Amino acid sequence: MVVGGGWWLFRWWLVAVPMVVGGGSDLILIRAKSSTSFCSLRTCRTRAVQSDIADINPSYYPQIHVQKLVDFLHECSRERSVKEAKAVHGSTENGLFHDAFRYFCKMQNCGIFPDVFAYSAFIQLCIGLDCFDLGKMVHAQIIIRGYASHVRVSTSLLNMYAKMGRVKDSWKVFTNMTEHNEVSWNALISGFTENGLHLKAFDYFLEMIETGFTPNKYTLVSVLKATGKLCDAGKGKHVHKCLLELDMESDVFVGTALIDMYSKCGALSDARSVFEMNFISCPLNMPWNAMISGYAQCNCSQEVLELYVKMCQRDIKSDIYTYCSVFAAIATMKCLLLGRQVHGMLLKSGCNTMALSVKNAIIDSYSKCGSLEDVKKVFDRLEERDVVSWTIMINAYSRCFEWEEALAIFSQMREDGFTPNQFTFSNALVACTSLCFLEYGQQLHGLLLKAGWDTDRCIESALIDMYAKCGSISEAKMVFEAIPNPDVVTWTAIISGYAQHGDVVNALQLFKKMQQLGVEANAVTMLCVLFACSHGGRVEEGLHYFKSMKEVYCLVPQMEHYACVVDMLGRVGRLNDAVEFIKQMPMEPNVMIWQNLLGACRVYGNTELGEIAARKIISINPHDSSPYVLLSNTYAQIGSSRQGPGLRNVMKERGVKKEPGYSWISVRGRVHKFHAQDQEHPEKDDLYFMLDDLREKIKAMGYVPDLRYALESGS
Numbered sequence: 001m002v003v004g005g006g007w008w009l010f011r012w013w014l015v016a017v018p019m020v021v022g023g024g025s026d027l028i029l030i031r032a033k034s035s036t037s038f039c040s041l042r043t044c045r046t047r048a049v050q051s052d053i054a055d056i057n058p059s060y061y062p063q064i065h066v067q068k069l070v071d072f073l074h075e076c077s078r079e080r081s082v083k084e085a086k087a088v089h090g091s092t093e094n095g096l097f098h099d100a101f102r103y104f105c106k107m108q109n110c111g112i113f114p115d116v117f118a119y120s121a122f123i124q125l126c127i128g129l130d131c132f133d134l135g136k137m138v139h140a141q142i143i144i145r146g147y148a149s150h151v152r153v154s155t156s157l158l159n160m161y162a163k164m165g166r167v168k169d170s171w172k173v174f175t176n177m178t179e180h181n182e183v184s185w186n187a188l189i190s191g192f193t194e195n196g197l198h199l200k201a202f203d204y205f206l207e208m209i210e211t212g213f214t215p216n217k218y219t220l221v222s223v224l225k226a227t228g229k230l231c232d233a234g235k236g237k238h239v240h241k242c243l244l245e246l247d248m249e250s251d252v253f254v255g256t257a258l259i260d261m262y263s264k265c266g267a268l269s270d271a272r273s274v275f276e277m278n279f280i281s282c283p284l285n286m287p288w289n290a291m292i293s294g295y296a297q298c299n300c301s302q303e304v305l306e307l308y309v310k311m312c313q314r315d316i317k318s319d320i321y322t323y324c325s326v327f328a329a330i331a332t333m334k335c336l337l338l339g340r341q342v343h344g345m346l347l348k349s350g351c352n353t354m355a356l357s358v359k360n361a362i363i364d365s366y367s368k369c370g371s372l373e374d375v376k377k378v379f380d381r382l383e384e385r386d387v388v389s390w391t392i393m394i395n396a397y398s399r400c401f402e403w404e405e406a407l408a409i410f411s412q413m414r415e416d417g418f419t420p421n422q423f424t425f426s427n428a429l430v431a432c433t434s435l436c437f438l439e440y441g442q443q444l445h446g447l448l449l450k451a452g453w454d455t456d457r458c459i460e461s462a463l464i465d466m467y468a469k470c471g472s473i474s475e476a477k478m479v480f481e482a483i484p485n486p487d488v489v490t491w492t493a494i495i496s497g498y499a500q501h502g503d504v505v506n507a508l509q510l511f512k513k514m515q516q517l518g519v520e521a522n523a524v525t526m527l528c529v530l531f532a533c534s535h536g537g538r539v540e541e542g543l544h545y546f547k548s549m550k551e552v553y554c555l556v557p558q559m560e561h562y563a564c565v566v567d568m569l570g571r572v573g574r575l576n577d578a579v580e581f582i583k584q585m586p587m588e589p590n591v592m593i594w595q596n597l598l599g600a601c602r603v604y605g606n607t608e609l610g611e612i613a614a615r616k617i618i619s620i621n622p623h624d625s626s627p628y629v630l631l632s633n634t635y636a637q638i639g640s641s642r643q644g645p646g647l648r649n650v651m652k653e654r655g656v657k658k659e660p661g662y663s664w665i666s667v668r669g670r671v672h673k674f675h676a677q678d679q680e681h682p683e684k685d686d687l688y689f690m691l692d693d694l695r696e697k698i699k700a701m702g703y704v705p706d707l708r709y710a711l712e713s714g715s
Contacts, residue, residue: 186219301333521555
């Protein structure tokens with residue numbers, strides 16, 4: 001009976017040969033016929049056959065020494081093994097994994113004995129194909145062949161399991177090794193780092209040193225990456241000390257990793273010190289990119305641009321990492337002119353084939369600078385797009401309050417065959433929330449359920465916020481109650497939802513329940529609680545929560561919290577208390593503080609404090625029309641109409657214009673937008689006719705319109 005090829009034939013080599021060597025006669029290895037020399041045996045094909053059908057020439061059988069035969073077969077197999085292994089290795093190195101797999105199968109089918117080199121090549125093939133099952137099979141063969149204790153093979157296995165995310169298997173291979181070397185330690189530490197087990201990577205780095213092994217640059221790069229992810233400058237300094245002892249600080253790869261580590265830990269002065277001491281004259285862009293990226297991550301935009309200018313002056317080549325950091329800095333600065341200049345330099349230098357990541361960074365930069373024209377121009381010229389490109393576009397239109405267009409882009413993205421990710425959905429939900437478009441929001445929720453993103457914490461919070469702001473607090477509650485272990489963000493979203501609906505009781509009850517469950521409040525949670533107290537008229541309770549921010553929650557109140565307290569006091573007419581509260585603020589009040597006070601002055605007709613608040617707003621932002629309008633309405637509130645025209649004249653003299661108000665409504669999936677005195681809507685005649693008809697009907701029912709604010713509020 002013939003045994004099948006492939007793995008079974010290979011296993012037969014391992015089992016059948018010892019039986020023959022041991023003197024067994026049940027299996028015959030070679031179908032030798034009349035061959036009398038070892039050379040002629042090279043052409044023979046191995047078979048596993050029953051002894052009763054074997055046709056070996058009995059006259060030659062006694063002349064063949066079994067042990068010599070086995071040794072010869074091993075020698076022939078080794079020659080072919082090296083040849084085929086080189087083919088596997090060469091194909092793998094060039095990314096031709098399927099060709100490499102064919103060579104691998106050929107070796108198996110021919111019953112060739114793989115050696116250490118061959119098994120290392122096989123393991124690289126498994127990594128290239130990302131095939132865990134194939135890797136396990138090769139590992140099994142290695143154990144049977146007795147190579148499991150070989151340091152080269154074991155290190156390759158360790159590396160394979162780590163790259164496939166099987167850290168536990170990787171660690172088992174390491175612990176079962178009879179000996180270790182620097183390469184095996186590097187593979188283990190790198191595996192922990194790449195799989196997010198950064199603390200373990202650092203701990204094994206220390207153990208490696210304690211065991212007497214000297215880290216090389218690959219070890220140091222891996223452990224520096226791990227400490228950077230931990231944001232632990234203390235551990236990073238320990239590694240820094242080790243590499244100083246090894247005199248490796250000036251190595252470009254190690255130094256770049258060191259700069260990156262300090263940047264991620266927020267220790268920019270240490271990062272800059274390493275850069276200045278070792279790489280300020282370096283012609284390679286890696287350390288420059290690390291330093292520029294570090295500044296960009298910490299929003300030090302000016303420093304990013306200064307280093308970029310130095311790179312250009314020294315003819316150091318910029319790459320995608322440089323440009324992504326530079327455009328991120330420009331986006332933070334919101335400097336449109338500078339963004340256009342750098343973009344122009346890129347185009348003039350012939351970088352028409354720049355990476356998509358750079359083009360996405362350019363679009364994002366224009367988006368954050370508020371130039372939809374440039375955003376659309378760059379996006380329309382993209383030869384290829386990815387989900388990031390579309391997400392940036394949706395975000396760009398949302399930033400500019402073009403929410404309907406943002407949703408149209410989302411629909412176009414799906415029509416073009418792109419699958420939205422959690423960030424795309426999050427931006428679409430923001431646009432939907434801003435339009436109070438409940439029906440579309442429900443459709444998005446359905447898509448999220450199908451895509452499996454509904455359990456993402458950011459998405460859950462966005463859904464709660466969307467339903468609450470679209471008027472469906474019941475659906476917001478349903479989403480919240482379906483979350484197994486809500487975090488502070490989701491708790492804050494539902495508290496905010498109830499506060500916006502004026503349900504102060506439920507908002508504060510949820511806050512207390514959150515505390516009972518051990519979830520710590522953050523600054524946003526406290527802002528929502530203060531908002532609830534403000535809109536519910538619970539002043540004393542609100543003041544208590546504000547005071548407890550420092551004493552109980554160890555939170556430093558920000559400008560928004562102070563503005564909320566001013567609004568809370570103003571709503572109940574405690575204007576003098578609001579002024580005293582403003583005077584005690586530890587920071588200079590901004591426009592929001594004075595606007596809240598001025599709004600309260602308008603409601604309660606306090607022109608004296610209203611004038612003070614208005615002057616403060618004008619001094620901070622001279623082109624803001626709100627203080628003029630609010631103060632004018634304050635005078636109208638007390639029946640003083642003489643000051644109104646004077647304020648309007650001042651507005652004209654200073655070139656201050658009031659932006660016309662607008663409203664919108666969604667009907668049958670389309671958003672209709674209406675400006676004050678709108679003359680552009682296609683159905684304006686019918687709309688104005690209906691408005692006039694409604695006005696006459698409510699007058700007939702006894703309604704008297706309040707025209708005190710009409711003149712002063714107009715534009």
